[in-house]
Amino acid sequence: MSRSRIRVRGLRLLAIACDDRDAHHLQQQFQRLGVEACFLADLPGDDAFENTDMVLFDGDSPVLSHPDRELAWPALPRIVLTGVEAPSRLQWIIRQAPSAYLRKPVRFDGVMTALTLARAAADQQQGLQARIERLEERLRIRRFLFSAQLMLMKEFDLGEDDAYALLRSLAMRQQKTVEHFSLDLLARPEGYLRLAKDLLAG
Amino acid sequence: MESGKPVIPVGILYSVSGEYGVIGREMLNGIMMSIEQVNASPEFDFTLAPIVRDPGGVLDRYHDHCHDLLYRHGVKHIVGCYTSASRKVILPLIEGANALLWHSARYEGFESSNNVIYLGAAPNQHVLPMLAWLLREHPGDIYHVGSNYVWSWEIDRITGEALAATGHRLTASRLVNLGDTAVEGIIRDIAERRPKVVLVTLVGQSAYRFYHAWREAAEHDPYLASDTAIKLSLTLCEAEVSLVGKAALEGYLVSSAWFQTVRNDANDRFLEQYRTRFGDAGSPSVDSVAAWTAGQFLARAVQRCGGEQVEAVRAAAWRDELDGPAGQVRIDPDNNHAWLTPRLARCHEGRLDVFWEGDAPIKPDPWLTWVDLDALGPGAS
Numbered sequence: 001m002s003r004s005r006i007r008v009r010g011l012r013l014l015a016i017a018c019d020d021r022d023a024h025h026l027q028q029q030f031q032r033l034g035v036e037a038c039f040l041a042d043l044p045g046d047d048a049f050e051n052t053d054m055v056l057f058d059g060d061s062p063v064l065s066h067p068d069r070e071l072a073w074p075a076l077p078r079i080v081l082t083g084v085e086a087p088s089r090l091q092w093i094i095r096q097a098p099s100a101y102l103r104k105p106v107r108f109d110g111v112m113t114a115l116t117l118a119r120a121a122a123d124q125q126q127g128l129q130a131r132i133e134r135l136e137e138r139l140r141i142r143r144f145l146f147s148a149q150l151m152l153m154k155e156f157d158l159g160e161d162d163a164y165a166l167l168r169s170l171a172m173r174q175q176k177t178v179e180h181f182s183l184d185l186l187a188r189p190e191g192y193l194r195l196a197k198d199l200l201a202g
Numbered sequence: 203m204e205s206g207k208p209v210i211p212v213g214i215l216y217s218v219s220g221e222y223g224v225i226g227r228e229m230l231n232g233i234m235m236s237i238e239q240v241n242a243s244p245e246f247d248f249t250l251a252p253i254v255r256d257p258g259g260v261l262d263r264y265h266d267h268c269h270d271l272l273y274r275h276g277v278k279h280i281v282g283c284y285t286s287a288s289r290k291v292i293l294p295l296i297e298g299a300n301a302l303l304w305h306s307a308r309y310e311g312f313e314s315s316n317n318v319i320y321l322g323a324a325p326n327q328h329v330l331p332m333l334a335w336l337l338r339e340h341p342g343d344i345y346h347v348g349s350n351y352v353w354s355w356e357i358d359r360i361t362g363e364a365l366a367a368t369g370h371r372l373t374a375s376r377l378v379n380l381g382d383t384a385v386e387g388i389i390r391d392i393a394e395r396r397p398k399v400v401l402v403t404l405v406g407q408s409a410y411r412f413y414h415a416w417r418e419a420a421e422h423d424p425y426l427a428s429d430t431a432i433k434l435s436l437t438l439c440e441a442e443v444s445l446v447g448k449a450a451l452e453g454y455l456v457s458s459a460w461f462q463t464v465r466n467d468a469n470d471r472f473l474e475q476y477r478t479r480f481g482d483a484g485s486p487s488v489d490s491v492a493a494w495t496a497g498q499f500l501a502r503a504v505q506r507c508g509g510e511q512v513e514a515v516r517a518a519a520w521r522d523e524l525d526g527p528a529g530q531v532r533i534d535p536d537n538n539h540a541w542l543t544p545r546l547a548r549c550h551e552g553r554l555d556v557f558w559e560g561d562a563p564i565k566p567d568p569w570l571t572w573v574d575l576d577a578l579g580p581g582a583s
Contacts, residue, residue: 084286084312088352107294
């Protein structure tokens with residue numbers, strides 16, 4: 001998932017609850033980097049993020065961080081501006097799951113790094129998330145694989161390894177994972193068992 | 203100057219107008235008295251020329267005034283700030299110019315700049331002593347009401363962590379936005395839940411309204427009127443007691459490195475001089491003393507090193523020790539914060555009477571590195 005080119009031109013960013021001086025410096029730097037930024041006083045509703053690639057927010061803002069408030073962030077990379085290093089503040093920042101941070105007051109250096117690292121971290125996170133979902137799905141249907149294997153062992157009087165090898169060749173012929181093919185086999189055994197018999201005979 | 207002594211300009215950046223102008227005024231009094239004493243003393247080979255600016259509690263104005271002091275007036279030393287937000291705004295300017303900020307207010311810690319001398323208490327010097335006393339004398343749950351900003355957030359965390367180890371907890375953390383005075387709902391909640399301990403970290407107008415609203419509600423509520431609830435404050439000072447009125451503050455317990463009722467010769471002198479200089483209208487607070495102390499440390503360091511250059515002044519300040527109104531104070535070279543003696547006082551008839559004080563000054567630990575919050579309770583060393 002790595003991007004070989006480091007360039008942020010065209011990135012569309014929403015900056016939330018930044019103070020005027022930080023916003024001014026950010027805007028200047030964004031312009032140089034070709035980042036299209038929009039500055040808002042508070043977290044907007046979901047619709048506002050439709051054409052947005054990244055979010056940036058002030059981690060010390062009392063507007064965002066009232067204890068009675070849970071922020072619903074969109075699934076986008078987030079950069080937090082940090083000033084206060086007291087643990088209570090850092091605990092709150094952790095809960096917002098930022099992808100990168102930038103120290104306040106914002107100066108001109110560091111903006112490019114934060115944008116790049118935020119995007120890379122979010123890509124990596126997304127990749128990991130997709131992989132976890134795939135693995136969880138496989139884990140979920142893993143028990144069907146055992147049932148399918150057992151079916152072949154009984155039907156053809158095979159040992160564990162041979163039954164698994166047969167299951168795998170059948171799955172490959174159907175261009176499916178072993179797990180997904182096991183589901184099909186258990187749902188409609190007749191046809192697949194005939195095919196298996198042919199394979200074994202062949 | 204008729205004295206012919208060299209003049210060293212010093213920037214003074216306290217808000218004497220705006221939200222916390224009452225406290226700002228007492229801090230300004232403290233540093234002005236200190237500078238006047240330095241200038242009148244034959245011990246010093248120079249005079250300090252204060253350049254006073256009032257940012258009015260507005261963050262942008264702190265930035266602009268600080269810039270002006272550094273680059274138009276060429277000051278190397280600035281005494282000022284009260285809130286952490288204002289300090290954070292000017293800190294990059296101070297560091298960029300390699301100047302020195304003499305910061306008098308207590309704060310939540312978790313900062314140590316080489317360009318700041320921190321004369322106010324760090325949390326281990328006033329938050330933890332109060333909690334340790336409370337856990338020892340009145341162990342139990344705590345109801346916290348504060349302002350929605352870093353000071354209260356951090357006190358909330360520290361208190362929660364310290365309580366957890368004793369099997370007790372924060373039963374509420376009610377935070378109101380800065381300047382918000384709608385506190386009646388919280389008072390009703392307190393009256394209903396009848397907590398044994400109420401910790402108040404509200405500041406400014408929210409705090410003042412809270413004290414009054416409690417008193418008004420107490421007219422119809424025996425629990426609120428009684429002294430069953432232990433009320434704690436980490437910010438209340440003498441100037442605020444005068445402002446709010448003694449009736450609403452009777453019984454409050456306050457933690458601070460100094461109170462007017464501290465008994466020592468230096469303090470007696472300080473109070474007398476303050477009264478003479480500012481009249482009965484002035485009521486010095488711990489912040490006035492810290493501002494005064496800043497002036498003394500600055501002047502003594504300049505005298506010792508023979509100039510205003512920041513590195514030399516800072517190093518000279520590290521080697522100094524002042525026997526002042528708050529007892530012995532010195533600057534820790536590890537983190538530029540002051541060693542201070544913790545004290546607890548009870549508000550009675552409008553006076554903050556000291557009822558407990560530490561044996562000696564405590565080393566500042568602004569990052570709470572060397573203390574275990576879960577070992578604060580009884581039985582802990």
